[in-house]
Amino acid sequence: MSEYREPVVDLALAREHGLTDEEYARIVEILGRTPSFPELGIFSVMWSEHCSYKSSKKYLKKLPTQGAHVLHGPGENAGVVDIGDGLAAVFKMESHNHPSFIAPVQGAATGVGGILRDVFTMGARPVANLDSLRFGPLDQPLHQYLLAGVVEGVGSYGNAVGVATVGGETQFHPCYAGNILVNAFNLGIIETDKIFLARASGVGNPVIYVGSKTGRDGIHGASLLASAEFDAESEAKLPTVQVGDPFTEKCLIEACLELMATDAVVGIQDMGAAGLTCSSFEMASLSGTGIALDLDAVPQRETGMIPYELLLSESQERMLLVAQAGREEEVAEIFRRWDLDVAVVGRVTDDGRMRIQWKGETVVDIPVDPVAKSSPELDRPVARPADLGERQKLDHASIAPEEDFEAALRELLGSPNLCSKEWIYRQYDQLVQGDSAIRPGGDAALIRVRGRDGEPTAKGLAMAVDCNPRWCWLDPHVGAMAAVAEAARNVACTGARPLALTNCLNFGNPERPEIMWEFAEATRGISDAARALETPVVSGNVSFYNETSGRAIYPTPTIAVVGLLENWQRHAVSHFPQSGLSIVLFGESREELGGSEWLAQRRGLEAGLPPAVDLAHEKRLHGLLAAGVARELIRSAHDVSDGGLAVALAECAFTGPERVGATVRLPGTIRPDALLFGESTGRVIATTSDANALIELAKQSGVPAERIGETGGARLSVGPVEGDSWLDVEVASLCECWRDAIPRRLGES
Amino acid sequence: MRFAFDSVLKASAQLVWHKEPELPPETRAVVLPGGFSYGDYLRCGAMAQYSPVMAAVRRFADAGGPVLGVCNGFQVLCETGLLPGALLRNQNLHFGCEFVDLRVERASPPFTSRTAAGQVLRIPIKNGEGAYFAAPRELERLEANGQVVLRYCDESGAVGEASNPNGSVANIAGITNERGNVFGLMPHPEHAVEAAIGGTDGLFLLGSLVDAVRAAGSL
Numbered sequence: 001m002s003e004y005r006e007p008v009v010d011l012a013l014a015r016e017h018g019l020t021d022e023e024y025a026r027i028v029e030i031l032g033r034t035p036s037f038p039e040l041g042i043f044s045v046m047w048s049e050h051c052s053y054k055s056s057k058k059y060l061k062k063l064p065t066q067g068a069h070v071l072h073g074p075g076e077n078a079g080v081v082d083i084g085d086g087l088a089a090v091f092k093m094e095s096h097n098h099p100s101f102i103a104p105v106q107g108a109a110t111g112v113g114g115i116l117r118d119v120f121t122m123g124a125r126p127v128a129n130l131d132s133l134r135f136g137p138l139d140q141p142l143h144q145y146l147l148a149g150v151v152e153g154v155g156s157y158g159n160a161v162g163v164a165t166v167g168g169e170t171q172f173h174p175c176y177a178g179n180i181l182v183n184a185f186n187l188g189i190i191e192t193d194k195i196f197l198a199r200a201s202g203v204g205n206p207v208i209y210v211g212s213k214t215g216r217d218g219i220h221g222a223s224l225l226a227s228a229e230f231d232a233e234s235e236a237k238l239p240t241v242q243v244g245d246p247f248t249e250k251c252l253i254e255a256c257l258e259l260m261a262t263d264a265v266v267g268i269q270d271m272g273a274a275g276l277t278c279s280s281f282e283m284a285s286l287s288g289t290g291i292a293l294d295l296d297a298v299p300q301r302e303t304g305m306i307p308y309e310l311l312l313s314e315s316q317e318r319m320l321l322v323a324q325a326g327r328e329e330e331v332a333e334i335f336r337r338w339d340l341d342v343a344v345v346g347r348v349t350d351d352g353r354m355r356i357q358w359k360g361e362t363v364v365d366i367p368v369d370p371v372a373k374s375s376p377e378l379d380r381p382v383a384r385p386a387d388l389g390e391r392q393k394l395d396h397a398s399i400a401p402e403e404d405f406e407a408a409l410r411e412l413l414g415s416p417n418l419c420s421k422e423w424i425y426r427q428y429d430q431l432v433q434g435d436s437a438i439r440p441g442g443d444a445a446l447i448r449v450r451g452r453d454g455e456p457t458a459k460g461l462a463m464a465v466d467c468n469p470r471w472c473w474l475d476p477h478v479g480a481m482a483a484v485a486e487a488a489r490n491v492a493c494t495g496a497r498p499l500a501l502t503n504c505l506n507f508g509n510p511e512r513p514e515i516m517w518e519f520a521e522a523t524r525g526i527s528d529a530a531r532a533l534e535t536p537v538v539s540g541n542v543s544f545y546n547e548t549s550g551r552a553i554y555p556t557p558t559i560a561v562v563g564l565l566e567n568w569q570r571h572a573v574s575h576f577p578q579s580g581l582s583i584v585l586f587g588e589s590r591e592e593l594g595g596s597e598w599l600a601q602r603r604g605l606e607a608g609l610p611p612a613v614d615l616a617h618e619k620r621l622h623g624l625l626a627a628g629v630a631r632e633l634i635r636s637a638h639d640v641s642d643g644g645l646a647v648a649l650a651e652c653a654f655t656g657p658e659r660v661g662a663t664v665r666l667p668g669t670i671r672p673d674a675l676l677f678g679e680s681t682g683r684v685i686a687t688t689s690d691a692n693a694l695i696e697l698a699k700q701s702g703v704p705a706e707r708i709g710e711t712g713g714a715r716l717s718v719g720p721v722e723g724d725s726w727l728d729v730e731v732a733s734l735c736e737c738w739r740d741a742i743p744r745r746l747g748e749s
Numbered sequence: 750m751r752f753a754f755d756s757v758l759k760a761s762a763q764l765v766w767h768k769e770p771e772l773p774p775e776t777r778a779v780v781l782p783g784g785f786s787y788g789d790y791l792r793c794g795a796m797a798q799y800s801p802v803m804a805a806v807r808r809f810a811d812a813g814g815p816v817l818g819v820c821n822g823f824q825v826l827c828e829t830g831l832l833p834g835a836l837l838r839n840q841n842l843h844f845g846c847e848f849v850d851l852r853v854e855r856a857s858p859p860f861t862s863r864t865a866a867g868q869v870l871r872i873p874i875k876n877g878e879g880a881y882f883a884a885p886r887e888l889e890r891l892e893a894n895g896q897v898v899l900r901y902c903d904e905s906g907a908v909g910e911a912s913n914p915n916g917s918v919a920n921i922a923g924i925t926n927e928r929g930n931v932f933g934l935m936p937h938p939e940h941a942v943e944a945a946i947g948g949t950d951g952l953f954l955l956g957s958l959v960d961a962v963r964a965a966g967s968l
Contacts, residue, residue, distance in 0.1 A: 155844050159875070160785040247788025427844045429875045431940045431947065432784075434752060448946065455756060569945055748841065 006037040006308075017044035023376060030370045038307040038356070038364050043371060045274035045312060046281060049544055052375035055510040056542040059523040067536040069499055076197060077118040077270065079538025080190065081500045083564050087449065088192045089461055090124035093132070093185040093502045093560050095543035099241045100182040104149025108182050109157040109244040110316055115186040116161060117270035120253050121319065123196040123260045124188030127433055128447050129158045131168035131184055132465045132504070132558045133424075136177030138416040138745050143172070146180055147424075148746070153244075154184070155427040160246035161253065164436050165428035166445035169465055169558075172416040175473075178548030183504040185465055185560045191452055196260055199267030200283035200291055200322045200348050207280070207291055207346035208328070210335050211252050211318035214276070215301035218242035218314025248317040248340070255338040256319065264327040271318040277311045279320040280346075281354060285372035293346035295358040307356065307363045322348060382520055383513035391474055394594050394608030402673035405646070405718075405726040408602055410737050412643045412677070413650060415601055419741030423748075438462075441655055442574040443490040443639050446565070460568025464490035464561060468642070469554035471595045471610035476518045480525030480557045481613045482681055486641055487561035488533050492622040493637040493684060494571045495629025496563030501530060503540040503559050508552025510544045518555040526557060532615035533622070535561055572629045572686075574638040575656030579712035581635055582691035583662060586621060586698060586705050587683035589645065591670040597643045598677035617682045617703070624701035625684065633694045640683035646676040646718060646727065648685055653716050654735035661731045664709035664718045672726055676718065687711060750782040750819070753939040753955055760959045767800040777962045778815045778859075779806055781822030783875075783937060793836060793878045794824030803829055815859045816931045817958055820876055823923075823933030832926055832933045833891065834883035839876070840916025846875035848947075849914050851922050851936060852902040855895050859961030860925070860932040863953045869906045870899075870950040872936040874914060874922075879935040881917040881924070891924060899923035899934055 007013060014024040017040060027035055027043050035043065045051055053060060065073035071088055072080040078092035096111025112129060119126045131154050136143040147170075158165045163186070200207065218241065259265060267287070269279040276298070284291045295310050305313075323331050328344055335342035349355070354371070356364035385391075402408050412418050425440035437460060438446035444464035451457045466487040472479030488498040503526065508515040530537055546553045565571055576583075593599050594608020628634035640648040645666070653661055668675050688694040691707045698705030716734065719725035743749035754762035762780070765772060772779065786797035797803065803825070810816045810831055818826040826832040839845055848871055853864040864870070883891060891897055899922040903912040908920045915935075923934030938951030 152844075159844060159877075160788055162784055245788065247785065247790065250785070250788075426846055429844075429846050431846065431873055431875060431937070434940060434942075434946065437946055454752070 009034055009037055009040050014040060018048060019044050023047060031366060036363060038311055039366055041308045041312050042277050042364065045277055046371050047375045050273055051278055053542055054376045054378045055380050055544060056519065057377045058379055059520055063523060063527050063537040064531045065536050065538065067500065067534065070536055070538055071192065071195065073536065073538045074540060077121045079500060079502055080122065080195060081538060081562065082192060083449065083459060083461070085457065086192050087451065088190050089187055089562055090119050090122050090190050091185065091187040091502055091562055092118050092539035093183055093504045093558065094118065094541045095504045095506060096182045096184060097180060097506065097543055097546055100150055101146070101180050103241040104146045105153040105156070106241055106243050108150040108153030110242045111182050111184040112154055112157040113244045113246065113249050113316055114272050115184045116163065116249060117272065119186045119188040120256055121196065121268055121270045122190060123194050124190035125257060126163045126186050126188040126253065127435065128187045128445065128463065129163055129165040129185065130445065130463060130465045130560060131165060133168065133170045134176045134181035134556065135172050136180070137174055138172045140177070144746055150182055151424050151427050157244055157246045159429040161250045162432045164430050164432045165425065166430055166436050166447060167440045167464065170421050170424055173469065173554065175554045178551060179546045179553050181506050181546070181553070181556060183558050185502065187461065187463060187562060189449055194260065196265060196268050198269035198283045199287045200289050201287040202266055202325070203289065203348050203350045205266055205322050205325050205348045206328050206344045207293065207348065208321050208323055208331055208342060209298055209318065209345045210321065210342045211340055212245060212248050212315055213299040213301035213341055214310055214313045214318070215315045216305065216309055216313060219309060219312045242314050242316050244316050251338040251340055252317055252319065255335050255340055259331060259334050262330065264323050264330055266322040266324060268319060268321040271320055273314065275311070275313050275315065275318070276320065281368060281372045283320065283322065284354065284368045288352065290349035290351045290353040290355070290368055291346050292349050293356045295356060297343050297345045299341040299343055307358045380510055380516045381513040382517045384517050385514040391607060392609050396591060396593060399593060399599070399603060401671060402602065405676060406729055408598065408677065409646050409650065409727060409734065411601060412597055412647050413734060414737040414741045416741065416745065418597060418643050418647055420739045422739070423742040437568055437571065438494060438573065443493040446494050446568065446571055448568045458567050460496065460565035460571065462491045462494040462496035462563045462565060465558055466490065467556055467558040469556040470600065470606055472522060472556065473554040474595050474608065474610050476521035476555050477525040478610050478613055480522040481529040481615065482610060483557055483559040484526055484529035484533065484535065485613055485615065485618045485681055486639065487559045488535055488622065489618065489639045489684065491561045491563035492625040493574060493639055494565065495626055496565040497626050498533060498535045498561050498563040498622060500538045501535045501559055501561045502538060503557055505540065505542045506546050506553060506556040506558065507544055508547040515552055522555050522557045526559070529615055533619055570630060570632065572634050572637045573656065574652070575636060576652045576660035576662065576687055576711045577635050577656065579660055581687040581689055581711045582707050583664060583709045583711060584686045584688060584691055584694055584705055585683060585708045586624065586686060586703050587617070588680060588704050589668055589670065589675055589678060589683065590680045591674045592678045592680050593674050596677060596679045598673065611680050613681050620702045621682060621684065624698055624703045627701070628686065628694060628697055633688055633690060633697060634686050635689065636687045638685045640685060641679060644677040644679050649718060650716060650734050652685055653731045654738070659714070659731045659735065660711050661713035661715045662709055662711045663713070665721045666708055666718065667706060667721050676726060750780060750939040753942040753951065757942045757952070758956060758959045765802060767802050769802050770805060772805045772809055776809065777965060778817070778958055779809055781818040781825055783820030783822060786821055786825060794821060794828040797825045798829040807831065810931050813928070813930050815958060815961060817860065818933040819937055819939065820935055823935055824878065826931060826933045831931050832924060833887050834881055834924070836878045837880040837882050838878050839880055844877040845914060846873065847914065848873045849936065850902050850904055850912065851899045852906045852908060854897050854900060858957065859930065860954060860957050861898060862957040862960055864957070867906060869902060869904065870953055871948055872938055872941045872950050873947065874936045876935055879915040879917070881921040883918060888918060894927055896925050896927065897921055898925055898932060
């Protein structure tokens with residue numbers, strides 16, 4: 001075999017590839033011989049945590065994935081949800097945590113690129129991005145650098161490919177100091193009769209490679225980088241981070257969509273994690289076929305690449321497709337017009353084997369299914385963290401009451417977690433494609449949907465991404481339910497009906513029983529909430545090993561919910577739209593300070609049980625919001641979350657185009673700091689010009705509702721029904737401490 | 750952009766592939782839209798100037814035909830030499846997407862006939878290299894010839910440092926060539942053509958171009 005010499009494959013080399021002794025034994029058993037070097041590489045990536053979901057499978061199987069609107073659930077590149085009139089929403093969220101920590105700009109950029117490919121691979125035109133970002137403390141120079149780099153990366157890719165970034169969330173917490181989170185979400189629109197899947201059917205059909213050339217970048221990027229924890233040597237992993245080329249991606253999107261408008265395509269798959277290997281195995285496995293590949297035909301950026309590298313490269317902006325035999329030239333013509341590489345690299349076979357040739361020799365010959373389908377499924381040990389009881393211990397009576405409500409509100413509004421994220425989303429094109437009806441800064445983003453002819457339809461899609469990791473750390477089951485509930489509530493606040501969700505499950509090392517317990521509990525919480533709210537899980541991603549030197553992140557199951565508005569023009573905003581409106585509070589405020597921002601910031605305590613989640617109430621609230629907005633009774637609706645009622649009221653007052661103050665009188669017998677800053681779930685602040693009618697509607701819906709005040713003036717005044725105000729502050733001055741909090745900390749204002 | 754002309758303004762816009770050597774014979778106006786031509790690699794607009802179609806655009810402009818460049822289109826026009834000056838990296842080094850106020854300095858066909866001088870338009874910008882620069886002599890000439898069409902301003906129309914979003918010299922947001930038939934601007938009028946999404950101030954600009962073409966007897 002030419003001049004290059006392969007390393008000797010043995011157990012030691014298998015271990016270096018992250019395979020266990022049992023896994024290696026199974027490989028030898030499957031093949032009936034020692035694997036070749038490229039074969040070992042293939043098994044190691046296909047059976048890596050990232051590609052095989054071996055630790056999480058057991059739990060993911062239990063998630064509810066079916067629903068009346070679900071056209072395709074998990075298992076495809078992205079979830080597909082019917083939105084009527086022959087159209088569907090295609091969406092997914094994916095993590096790019098480890099690469100973004102090592103190389104923030106490229107790591108984040110390629111995260112966006114990857115999720116875009118998952119969506120347009122199915123034939124959808126990508127229309128909206130969301131980003132869920134988590135960093136260590138913002139006063140650390142490292143995290144200022146990571147924030148700036150990640151935001152630049154997200155922006156540089158999304159902006160250049162012409163997909164609007166319409167929303168997201170950003171949090172800062174010491175638990176991410178050694179392991180940041182970058183979760184990228186994309187949504188596309190597709191015609192329901194033109195959905196493309198990862199299939200390699202039709203014996204003799206050509207397997208065609210399109211997009212960028214293959215280089216040595218990103219070898220073992222996802223499989224090794226994302227499947228082991230960080231240590232002091234992590235920076236040495238830099239070469240495993242891929243480099244993004246958004247211009248090629250843009251051309252690839254347009255070329256693929258152009259090709260898909262013909263009937264030449266049988267199946268298509270993006271080359272993401274584990275590149276050529278993963279895409280070809282998945283396509284063959286899903287079709288019950290085999291593939292014969294010729295590596296010499298693969299377009300190569302560098303000379304002297306060996307099979308191992310060609311098969312495992314994670315070079316970006318590449319796709320693999322199977323076309324109808326005889327249509328090769330038609331396919332090639334389209335890609336050449338877009339200046340993209342295109343090459344027939346193989347044929348579909350009927351023997352269920354992956355046979356790969358290089359320089360006239362067979363370098364890989366393995367059965368498809370045992371690699372793709374029979375990857376290991378682990379039942380890892382699970383144990384409740386020993387200190388969980390300690391975390392949850394909180395005696396409300398022992399918490400010193402808040403003595404200065406205004407100071408507390410200012411501190412919360414100016415804190416990195418609650419302050420304006422404009423410094424971030426200003427760097428994203430929020431407008432491209434011209435359909436952003438609600439841009440970043442509201443509860444949820446809202447985009448108008450275009451139809452088959454490219455003309456606007458009446459439909460709108462609302463979307464939001466949420467998670468409260470502190471709650472998940474205190475109680476992963478409740479925390480995960482709350483994440484689903486909050487994302488759905490945010491979507492419902494626009495008037496949209498939540499349809500389905502996607503998730504990114506970011507956790508520590510699954511080999512530790514307490515991490516596995518957190519995972520099991522969180523997925524149980526997602527299941528419970530997704531069932532109750534009728535928002536099935538249609539796609540998602542698991543990211544384990546988010547820890548550095550043995551210290552794990554808080555469990556962070558980020559949830560993105562997508563909802564449908566039949567008439568996008570009839571939607572509610574989150575800010576107070578004008579003076580003279582009644583303010584109505586939906587839901588109940590309970591004495592719940594556990595896990596709150598107020599407790600963390602004003603008392604330095606992360607403890608207690610998170611607020612209770614009443615899923616039946618949440619479901620009724622969705623119905624109320626949709627009905628109230630549709631009847632134009634609700635003018636604005638804002639979810640009460642981090643920082644409680646006081647923070648939510650302040651946000652209502654200053655996030656609109658005009659500042660609108662309010663006078664609010666809160667009934668209730670609970671302690672005032674819990675009333676102002678407690679984070680009881682299931683609450684929404686709505687405005688209306690007809691409070692009686694709205695409260696009547698709420699009553700019919702079974703949702704507690706009270707008129708708590710009215711909008712107007714330049715001040716925000718909040719107090720009890722009788723007695724002096726707790727707070728009476730100029731809205732403009734509140735806005736000031738909220739607006740520039742990030743640039744101030746970065747020394748940019 | 751096409752949606753703004755076709756669906757909102759009911760003019761018939763046609764996409765022309767960048768590798769075409771000629772513009773369609775019935776062309777009455779050319780619009781170079783925004784959008785990261787060649788990924789902005791090397792320098793914004795630096796590679797697109799060599800696209801085959803640009804030679805035809807130059808001939809069209811030389812013959813007096815109206816040419817509008819928005820954002821990356823403006824950058825391409827500067828790189829091509831159809832407009833003077835250059836677009837530099839924003840002063841704060843960040844990409845910036847936001848709605849800004851623009852004061853109309855010249856209200857005349859073919860690009861601003863629907864406006865009045867001094868009128869304030871609210872239109873978004875979204876760019877990383879939007880700081881307009883011209884050397885002092887060039888700038889003097891631009892001002893003297895009335896080639897400055899739009900300036901960043903505040904809500905009241907006042908032009909100052911505080912209302913300059915990117916460090917553009919003299920708060921310049923849009924300029925024409927000396928002849929007045931080539932207009933480049935960084936703001937995106939096509940994102941302000943519908944009341945419910947972005948407002949309608951962009952129609953003052955795009956509508957002016959449609960009016961000019963219609964007045965010339967076509968469309």
